[in-house]
Amino acid sequence: MKKLFALILTAILCLSLFAGCTAPDNTEGNTRIVTDTWGRRVEIPETVKSIVCLGSGAPRIAAYLGVTDMMVGAEDHDIKSESVLRDYSMVCHEDLKNLPAVGAGGGSGANNGYAEQIIMAKPDVILAGFSQEAAEELENQTGIPVVCVRYLSINFVDESFYTAMRVFAEVVGVQERCEAVLKFIDDCKKDLNDRTKDIDDSEKKTAYTGAVTFSGRHGFAGTYANFGPFIGVNALNVADEVKDANYFETDLEKIVEWDPDVIFLDPGNMDLVNDEYKTNPGYFDSLRAVQEGNVYTMPAFNNCGTNITYAIMDAYYAGIVLYPEQFADVDMATIGGQILEFMLGENFFEEMEAGGLYYGKLTLGQ
Numbered sequence: 627m628k629k630l631f632a633l634i635l636t637a638i639l640c641l642s643l644f645a646g647c648t649a650p651d652n653t654e655g656n657t658r659i660v661t662d663t664w665g666r667r668v669e670i671p672e673t674v675k676s677i678v679c680l681g682s683g684a685p686r687i688a689a690y691l692g693v694t695d696m697m698v699g700a701e702d703h704d705i706k707s708e709s710v711l712r713d714y715s716m717v718c719h720e721d722l723k724n725l726p727a728v729g730a731g732g733g734s735g736a737n738n739g740y741a742e743q744i745i746m747a748k749p750d751v752i753l754a755g756f757s758q759e760a761a762e763e764l765e766n767q768t769g770i771p772v773v774c775v776r777y778l779s780i781n782f783v784d785e786s787f788y789t790a791m792r793v794f795a796e797v798v799g800v801q802e803r804c805e806a807v808l809k810f811i812d813d814c815k816k817d818l819n820d821r822t823k824d825i826d827d828s829e830k831k832t833a834y835t836g837a838v839t840f841s842g843r844h845g846f847a848g849t850y851a852n853f854g855p856f857i858g859v860n861a862l863n864v865a866d867e868v869k870d871a872n873y874f875e876t877d878l879e880k881i882v883e884w885d886p887d888v889i890f891l892d893p894g895n896m897d898l899v900n901d902e903y904k905t906n907p908g909y910f911d912s913l914r915a916v917q918e919g920n921v922y923t924m925p926a927f928n929n930c931g932t933n934i935t936y937a938i939m940d941a942y943y944a945g946i947v948l949y950p951e952q953f954a955d956v957d958m959a960t961i962g963g964q965i966l967e968f969m970l971g972e973n974f975f976e977e978m979e980a981g982g983l984y985y986g987k988l989t990l991g992q
Contacts, residue, residue, distance in 0.1 A: 656671070656672035656673075657669050657670060657671055657672055658670060658671075658672050660773060660793065660796055660797055661793070662761075662773045662774040662775065662793055663774045663775055663776055663777065663786065663789055663790050663793055664757075664758040664761070664774045664776075666758060666761070666762075666773075666774065668771050668772070668773050669771060670750065670751050670771045670773065670797060671750050671751070673799075674696075674750045674751050674797055674798050674799070675696065675750055676696055676697075676698045676747075676748070676749045676750050676751075677693070677696045677697055677698070677749050677750065677751050677752070677753055677797075677798065678697065678698060678699045678728050678729075678739075678744055678747060678749040678751075678752045678753070679697055679700075679701075679752075679753050679754075680701065680728070680729040680731075680738070680739050680752060680753070680754040680755070680756065680764075681729070681731075681732065681733070681734075681735065681736075681738065681739075681754045681755035681756045681760075681776070681930075682732070682733035682734070682735060682755030682756075682776055682777075682930055682931040683733075683755040683775060683776065683777050683787075683790065683930070683931030683932070684753045684754055684755045684775050684794075685697075685700070685701065685704060685712075685714060685718070685722075685930075686712065686713065686714045686930075686931055686933070686934075687753075687775055687790060687791060687794045688714075688753070688794070689713075689714035689717065689718050689970055690714075690791070690807050690934070690969055690970070691791070691794060691795055691798070691800050691803050691804060691807070692800065692803055692971065693798050693800060694714075694718050694721055694722070695721070696798060697722070697725060698725065698726075698747045698748070698749050699725050699726045699727065699728030699729075699743065699744065699747040699749065700722040700723075700725040700726075700727065700728065701727070701728070701729045701730060701731030702727050702729070702730050702731050703730075703731035703732075703930075704718070704719065704722045704723075704731060705722060705723050705725065705727055706723075707719070709929075710977065710978055710981030710982065710983055711894075711926070711929040711933075711981075711983075712929050712930060712933065713933040713934075713935045713936060713966070713969075713970060714970060716970070716972070716974045716977060716978070717970045717971060717972045717974065726743055726746070726747055727740065727743060728740050728743045728744045728747055729744075731930060732930060733755070733928075733929070733930040733931055735755065735756055735757040735760060735776060736756070736757070736760050737756060737760035737761075737763045737764045739752070739754070739764050739767075739768075741764065741767040741768050744764075744768050744770065745768050745769075745770070749770060750770075750771075751770070751771050751772075751773055751797055752764065752765075752768070752770055752771065752772045752773070753772075753773050753775050753794055753797060754772055754773070754774055754775065754776075755774070755775060755776040755777070755790075755930075755931060756772070756774055756776060757776070758774065761773075761774045773793065773794075773797055774793075775790040775791075775793050775794045776790065777789070777790040777931065777932070779928050779931060779932045780852060780854070780872050781852055781854055781857055782815070782854035782855070782857040782858045782937070782941065783811055783815065783854070783932070783934055783937060783938070787932070787934065788808055791804050791807065791808060792804060792808075807968075807969065810968050810969070811934065811938070814938050814941075814965070815858060815938075818858045818859050818941050818942065818945060819858070819859075819860065821859070821945060821949065821952040821953060822859045822860040822861075822945065822949055822952060823860055825860070825949065825952070827862060830860075830861065830862045830948065830949075831862070831886075831887035831888050831948050832862045832863075832864050832884070832886045832887045832888070833856060833861050833862060833863055833864065833886055833887065833888045833889075833890065833944070833948060834849065834863070834864050834865065834881060834884060834886035834888070834889050834890070834915075835849055835850055835853055835855075835856070835863070835865075835889075835890040835891070835924050836848060836849050836881075836889065836890070836891050836892075836899070837891040837892045837895040837896065837898060837899050838850055838873060838892055838895075838926065839892060839894065839895065839926045839928060839929075840873035840928065843894070843895045843898060844875065844895065844898070845895065845898040845899055845901075845902050846878070846881070846891070846898075846899050846902055846910075847875050847876050847877070847878055847881070848873070848874075848875055848895075849865045849873070849874065849875075849876050850863075850865060850872060850873050850874075851863065851865045851866050851867075851868045851869075851871045851872060851873075851874070852866065852871075852872055853865070854927075854932075854937050854940075854941070855924070855927075855937060855940035855941040855943075855944045856941075856944060858938075858941030858944070858945075859941055859944050859945040859948065859949065861944055861948055864881075864884035864886045865884075878909065881913070882909075882912060882913065885913060885914050885915075886913075886914075886915055887914070887915060887920060888915055888920045888921075888922065888947060888948060889913070889915040889916070889920065889921045889922070890921075890922050890923065890924035890944070890947075891921065891922075891923065891924060891988055892923070892924055892925060892926045893923045893925060893982055893983070893984060893988070894925070894926055894982050894983070895926075896988065899990065900990065900991055900992070903990045903991045904991065907990075907991065910990050916990060919987065919989075921987065921988045921989070921990065922943075922947050922985075922986070922987055922988060923943075923984060923985055923986055923987075923988055924940055924943070924944070925939075925940060925978075925982075925983035925984065925985070926983070927940055934969065935965050935966055935969045935970065936978075936983065938965055939958070939961070939962045939965055939985075942956055942958065942961050942962075943958055943985050946958065958985045959975055959976075962975040962978070963975045966978075
């Protein structure tokens with residue numbers, strides 16, 4: 627009954643809101659089946675010419691694959707403003723800002739698409755970083771196939787991202803570009819690992835990352851176990867002793883117990899940390915990393931899914947700080963520019979740093 631009602635609603639919208647509304651153009655009637663990231667078998671046109679990208683990661687993948695010109699609608703947050711927090715926004719905003727709004731945007735996985743606006747935009751396929759239930763709901767609301775491309779924001783560019791990229795590429799027919807991007811990521815991961823894999827743990831500095839962003843902003847105690855950039859360079863993350871966790875709020879006294887050699891903090895959340903410092907400077911000054919001036923930035927890489935570019939850059943910066951000898955030939959502006967240029971077609975490293983996602987030392991309380 628729910629599905630029947632959704633189909634009736636779609637018909638009413640087509641008749642009353644958009645005279646002459648038709649299904650996406652597929653005059654030959656040929657279709658094919660693709661399997662999305664949830665294992666759903668979705669029937670789509672043989673040739674896909676137009677798309678809508680919604681939710682966690684989907685617009686970003688479109689940018690990595692170079693197919694944003696296929697988009698016939700965009701999400702509110704990508705239309706309204708350019709944001710350095712989402713890497714693709716820096717190169718796509720000028721193109722996306724003039725498209726009709728077809729969704730709110732966000733990374734929750736919920737269905738936040740605007741059904742009637744999507745119907746009016748008439749994409750061949752909707753690519754969505756949604757939950758399975760949300761995808762099926764939107765498909766029922768619009769009568770347009772929804773292919774899920776949701777990937778996880780855990781570990782260091784894990785396999786779910788590779789799957790999402792390949793699903794998306796299969797839908798739009800850019801498998802060659804997809805494999806080139808994935809090879810570039812693999813080459814970066816191999817370089818990072820090769821520089822650090824043979825360093826004995828006894829020779830490594832211990833590290834802590836705090837003030838991270840997950841489900842909102844956090845102060846000093848917000849941290850990650852299994853932190854992707856640390857995994858990339860085989861770092862000793864003191865928070866890894868917390869099993870069965872990824873991001874969490876730890877106890878402040880636990881950080882004193884860990885007393886890491888190096889502390890990394892998200893510069894975007896330093897207002898929270900500095901407020902905490904003003905309240906209790908003695909606590910922070912008791913930490914060895916603070917005493918020795920070993921506090922550094924670690925820009926956030928999650929915003930509506932993982933910015934793969936930023937995650938790789940953060941791993942290189944962790945390597946520069948933790949293993950200066952092994953990364954002596956690496957300059958952040960150079961490697962950052964190369965990553966952005968290949969993944970997104972434009973080097974906006976300076977704009978990234980000017981927008982608050984910068985690399986360098988921090989002094990608490992300033």
